[in-house]
Amino acid sequence: MKVVEIKPRKLKGTIHVPSSKSYAHRALLAALLADGISTVYDVTLCDDVMATLRAIEALGAKVEYIVDKRPDLFTLNITGSTPLNVTDKIIDCRQSATTLRFFIPLVLTTNESFVFTAQGNLPSRPLDDMYEILKQDYIVYKNKDGKLPLHLKGLLRGGTYYMDTSITSQTISAMLFTLPLLESDSKIKLTQKLSSKNYVDMTLSMLKHCGIHIDCLSEAGEFFIPGKQQYQPFDYRLEGDYSSAAFWLCACAMGSEVLSTGLKVKSLQADRVFLNILSRMGAKIIKQGNGLKVRAEEPLKEVTIDVDGAPDLVPVLAVLAASLEGITQLTGLRRLQYKETDRVKTTMNMISSLGGDIVQMSDKLIIRGTGSLQGGTVHTGGDHRIAMAGAIASTICKDNVVVTYANCVDKSYPMFWDDFQKVGGEIEEYYMDG
Numbered sequence: 001m002k003v004v005e006i007k008p009r010k011l012k013g014t015i016h017v018p019s020s021k022s023y024a025h026r027a028l029l030a031a032l033l034a035d036g037i038s039t040v041y042d043v044t045l046c047d048d049v050m051a052t053l054r055a056i057e058a059l060g061a062k063v064e065y066i067v068d069k070r071p072d073l074f075t076l077n078i079t080g081s082t083p084l085n086v087t088d089k090i091i092d093c094r095q096s097a098t099t100l101r102f103f104i105p106l107v108l109t110t111n112e113s114f115v116f117t118a119q120g121n122l123p124s125r126p127l128d129d130m131y132e133i134l135k136q137d138y139i140v141y142k143n144k145d146g147k148l149p150l151h152l153k154g155l156l157r158g159g160t161y162y163m164d165t166s167i168t169s170q171t172i173s174a175m176l177f178t179l180p181l182l183e184s185d186s187k188i189k190l191t192q193k194l195s196s197k198n199y200v201d202m203t204l205s206m207l208k209h210c211g212i213h214i215d216c217l218s219e220a221g222e223f224f225i226p227g228k229q230q231y232q233p234f235d236y237r238l239e240g241d242y243s244s245a246a247f248w249l250c251a252c253a254m255g256s257e258v259l260s261t262g263l264k265v266k267s268l269q270a271d272r273v274f275l276n277i278l279s280r281m282g283a284k285i286i287k288q289g290n291g292l293k294v295r296a297e298e299p300l301k302e303v304t305i306d307v308d309g310a311p312d313l314v315p316v317l318a319v320l321a322a323s324l325e326g327i328t329q330l331t332g333l334r335r336l337q338y339k340e341t342d343r344v345k346t347t348m349n350m351i352s353s354l355g356g357d358i359v360q361m362s363d364k365l366i367i368r369g370t371g372s373l374q375g376g377t378v379h380t381g382g383d384h385r386i387a388m389a390g391a392i393a394s395t396i397c398k399d400n401v402v403v404t405y406a407n408c409v410d411k412s413y414p415m416f417w418d419d420f421q422k423v424g425g426e427i428e429e430y431y432m433d434g
Contacts, residue, residue: 004406004417005428006394008375011256013423014291016070017245018044018413019238019262020269022199025052025098026206027236029106029177031078032056034210036233042262043074043238047411048096055093055103060085072415080233084110095120095411100148101170104130105178108139108156116150120382123148129164129171136161158184158227165221166192167335172223173203180212180229190221195335196309198270205268210234239264242271243312243385244413245292247392248423249274250316252294253283254323254396258423261291270310277305277317281324300324302369308332314365315347315389321367322356323396330365346386350378354393354401375399384411391420 019042029052031038043049053076057063060081065074084106091107093100093116100116107114117123124147134141139154156178165172172188179186194200204214211232215224240262248258265287275285275292281300286293302324307314314330321328336343344360351358351367355374358367375397378390382405394401406429409416421427 001405001432002407003430003432004391004403005430006391006401006403007426008394008397008399008401009424009426010395011251011258011420011423011425014259014261015248015419015423016261017240017248017263018046018415019073020241021046021048021412022098022202022241022269023206023238024049025102026173026203027238028052028056028076028078029102030206030210030231030234031076032059032061032080033082033177033181033231034080034233035082035230036080038078038080038210038233039235040076040078041235041237042068043076044072044241044414045074046414047094048098051092051094051096051099052102055091055099058086058088058091059107060087080231082231086110086112089113090115090117093118093122095122097122097125097168098170101130101168102174102177104150104152105133105156105174108137108152108154109178109181111153111155113151113153116148116152118148126167129167133161133163133171133175156182158182158186160187160189162189162191164192165190165194167195169194169196169199172200176200176203176207176214176223176225179225180207180214180227182227184227186225186227188221188223188225194221196270198268198309202268209236239267241412242267242269242274246271246274246313246316247388249278249292249294250320251392251395253278253281253296253300253320255296256395256423257293259288259291259293261289263292265292271313273310274313277303302326302328304329304331306332308334311335311343312385314343315350315385316392318347318351318358318365318367319389319393319396322351322354322358322369322373322393323371324369325371326369328367328369330367331363333363333365343383343385346381346383347389350386350390350393353377353379354390354397371396373397375401377402378404380405380408382408384408384413388413388416391416391425394425
């Protein structure tokens with residue numbers, strides 16, 4: 001187990017944030033399906049993106065890796081595979097739920113047998129909404145008491161699909177990528193309120209970019225997808241990731257001076273809402289060159305924040321709330337138990353272990369901020385966002401912060417600890433049995 005011990009320090013400097021892995025998943029999948037060579041620029045090869053890269057290679061894509069001027073960003077030339085030329089029928093999704101959900105319907109265009117495996121707690125995360133789709137189309141599948149590995153074989157057919165997206169929007173995005181490939185037209189009708197609408201908007205934007213037409217029939221969530229469509233090859237430059245930038249923006253709001261570059265101001269990313277939250281609290285968002293930073297000239301105000309549309313922000317918002325004087329409430333927690341950990345529990349444990357005051361009442365977290373934290377040990381449970389939130393919390397702590405399973409940041413931000421030191425963070429790394 002890799003452990004990082006952090007001394008309390010304010011941070012100062014410039015960070016080029018990693019590229020959006022949400023956009024990366026979508027661009028790589030579209031490139032697989034395109035008839036020709038597509039080029040995707042500024043790709044951060046985090047663990048989740050690598051899972052999708054291995055999956056598109058298993059389905060016949062050829063990938064050329066070109067190192068950019070920055071060692072942590074790559075240009076990928078991807079030769080598509082249309083129709084899919086299967087080279088490996090075992091898809092290891094690692095810990096990437098997006099990879100798992102995006103590729104289940106896609107392999108059902110081949111009528112071949114596949115096995116999906118995963119690591120971490122992903123094998124235990126619910127797939128009930130996906131199983132309902134398989135049942136609608138009489139797809140033969142087998143799992144282990146509802147858990148991975150998942151064995152399946154069948155052929156997806158055009159038609160009307162009723163979908164519950166109240167827990168995740170990944171399933172509808174997966175179907176929007178796959179249904180245009182079918183021989184006949186399809187419809188998607190949502191049975192519950194769409195969660196994380198921004199992610200579906202990102203999918204629709206990517207599909208449009210590569211020549212796929214989708215009709216949105218109603219605001220309530222009804223889509224018409226013509227069949228027999230062909231993905232066109234494309235060039236695409238990934239924008240910076242707001243989920244990762246949120247940690248540096250939070251540090252700024254708590255007294256550090258970090259410029260985050262590579263971000264698109266007008267972005268569809270759900271976690272861009274972090275800028276709106278900071279503005280509501282009274283912080284100033286400053287655009288400087290191709291970067292953003294935050295300045296809090298007056299003490300920030302405590303607010304109530306609905307995190308249902310951006311659940312990945314909860315750990316860093318809890319840290320920010322602990323830095324304020326007063327009570328902050330985070331509502332809309334229903335989906336957090338389905339993340340890399342039960343993120344309500346791990347967030348509460350993180351704040352409590354650092355000396356903060358946090359309680360859960362029904363569907364909300366209540367954080368009583370005192371302006372600082374004491375320090376202590378953050379048990380991440382292997383959750384990358386808890387690890388990074390714990391690191392940023394060190395900037396308002398009196399004593400050192402110890403972060404366990406610190407290499408879990410590789411899931412989304414493999415250069416995090418290097419960047420943390422680049423802006424003045426002082427850490428000591430060591431390994432323990434665990």
